Amino acid sequence: MFNDIGPLELVTIIVLAVLVFGPDKLPKVIQDVMRTIRKIREFSESAKQDIRNELGPEFKDFEFEDLNPKTFIRKQLDNEELGLKEIRNGFDLKKEMAEVTDAVHGRDGGASSSPSSPSSSASSSSSSGGGRVDMTKKPETPGDDDRPPFDADAT
Numbered sequence: 001m002f003n004d005i006g007p008l009e010l011v012t013i014i015v016l017a018v019l020v021f022g023p024d025k026l027p028k029v030i031q032d033v034m035r036t037i038r039k040i041r042e043f044s045e046s047a048k049q050d051i052r053n054e055l056g057p058e059f060k061d062f063e064f065e066d067l068n069p070k071t072f073i074r075k076q077l078d079n080e081e082l083g084l085k086e087i088r089n090g091f092d093l094k095k096e097m098a099e100v101t102d103a104v105h106g107r108d109g110g111a112s113s114s115p116s117s118p119s120s121s122a123s124s125s126s127s128s129g130g131g132r133v134d135m136t137k138k139p140e141t142p143g144d145d146d147r148p149p150f151d152a153d154a155t
Contacts, residue, residue, distance in 0.1 A: 005013075021029050048064060055062060066072045 017029070018026060052059070052062065066075065
């Protein structure tokens with residue numbers, strides 16, 4: 001409950017409590033606070049039990065911690081049935097970025113050496129430059145009789 005409170009902060013809170021409530025009233029205040037925390041925990045547990053009873057037996061594996069989106073997503077991503085670990089482990093970001101960099105700079109280093117990658121074999125077979133992709137922007141010059149493109153939705 002108090003995982004983020006350090007020792008110096010705890011001492012400061014104790015000193016402030018002694019100054020505000022006084023040494024003679026402090027034990028009674030601590031008892032009242034502990035009783036209130038205990039009642040809140042009991043209320044929370046009874047509410048959880050009531051919800052589980054109302055949901056029925058088909059939700060017997062329901063965990064209230066799953067209502068936290070962060071916990072739910074982490075639990076689903078670690079699920080072995082989906083096979084996401086294999087996908088995550090099979091994806092090599094450095095290799096993919098190197099292939100993209102080589103394609104942009106016009107180098108033929110990584111694209112032709114890995115024929116197992118379907119994207120590199122498809123791009124090399126569809127390009128007319130012998131495995132190189134032309135990434136330069138060439139302005140199209142319309143002929144004398146050619147009209148500019150007409151967009152019916154824009155007018």
